[in-house]
Amino acid sequence: MSLAHAILGMLQKQPMTGYELKTQCFDDSIAHFWQADQAQIYRTLDKLAEQGFVESRLEVQEDRPNRKVYSITDAGRAEVHRWLLTEQPLPTIREPFLVQLFFAGQLDNTQIIAMLEQQLKAHEQQLATYRAIPLPSFDNPNMTRELTFQRMTLEAGLSNEQACIDWLRDCIAHVKRM
């Protein structure tokens, strides 16, 4: 499961709590290719602990709730390495908007243009979010090997969103000519 491996990958860099994984990793740096619910993160951490891939230690705090800090084990590191070399399947595609568009012929052109424009707006918003992610570009002097691959995943998101926006604009132009 990719979620488990994403968590292991993040814990390889530094020990973290479930809360930090959620707020600092899944809501930020990897949100553009993997989204995860808080409940699922905690339950996956439990499962990883059972499997011996992570271990936790309780950090008592006085003014705030106690933290359960997870660190990766040697077995966990080995598991990440093994998994990195496995072939990943293409993601299953399920696009609610395309289901709508497929059957859109029975609507008025004005209604179709409205739905295309709403979708365009959402993707422009998404693109803006990706652009705001602070990752050095490939030619930046601060670029490291690690950040290079993180940047590549961001480039994937950027180019996908751009392609989607171009396609939506073409669709709108096409319907306006109908």
Next chain:
Amino acid sequence: MSLAHAILGMLQKQPMTGYELKTQCFDDSIAHFWQADQAQIYRTLDKLAEQGFVESRLEVQEDRPNRKVYSITDAGRAEVHRWLLTEQPLPTIREPFLVQLFFAGQLDNTQIIAMLEQQLKAHEQQLATYRAIPLPSFDNPNMTRELTFQRMTLEAGLSNEQACIDWLRDCIAHVKRM
């Protein structure tokens, strides 16, 4: 749920069995934006029948198993129309390959190039599959209103795959220069 509405949408054109929906719709004309398991199609048909959106009649066959032919009801048609005007959420993105690439820095460049090339091959294959889908292009004299919107959903798949392939080629070139 989009699956239920995709089924209703297909049944609007003609009554069909679960088997036909699977083999002639979900494996063919809409496979590029919605994939569905046989078990899920049958169970969704049951649910749609309970809700009164479809009804079935048993067609007895002698040399083959009996068919259960589903047709859409007036309530089902109304439901499709209502749903066509609802705003669809952007699909949640979960790309196993990007999780790998994000953490790929710890592999050798040759290993990384191999995984990028494997992924490229898979997407080129996917693009070829999309190109083989027999839908008239926008300027084709046989183009109808209905097919125009089906063609648009295919164009979305084609441009997405192309963007993905371009991105993968850039990544490979980049790693080769590292």
Next chain:
DNA sequence: ATCTTATATATGACTAAACATATATAAGAT
């Protein structure tokens, strides 16, 4: 004074989807 936000973990309940398998018959291939 009261409400919201941030910090932090946990569980119950549910839905969507995936995977396996059962049943039944005929045609065609090895």
Next chain:
DNA sequence: ATCTTATATATGTTTAGTCATATATAAGAT
């Protein structure tokens, strides 16, 4: 002769993911 493929429907089980909610405290906002 035996195996596979096509036709056709159905169910059991499991996994992944979502949504709601519980608990607890402090800081900051209205």
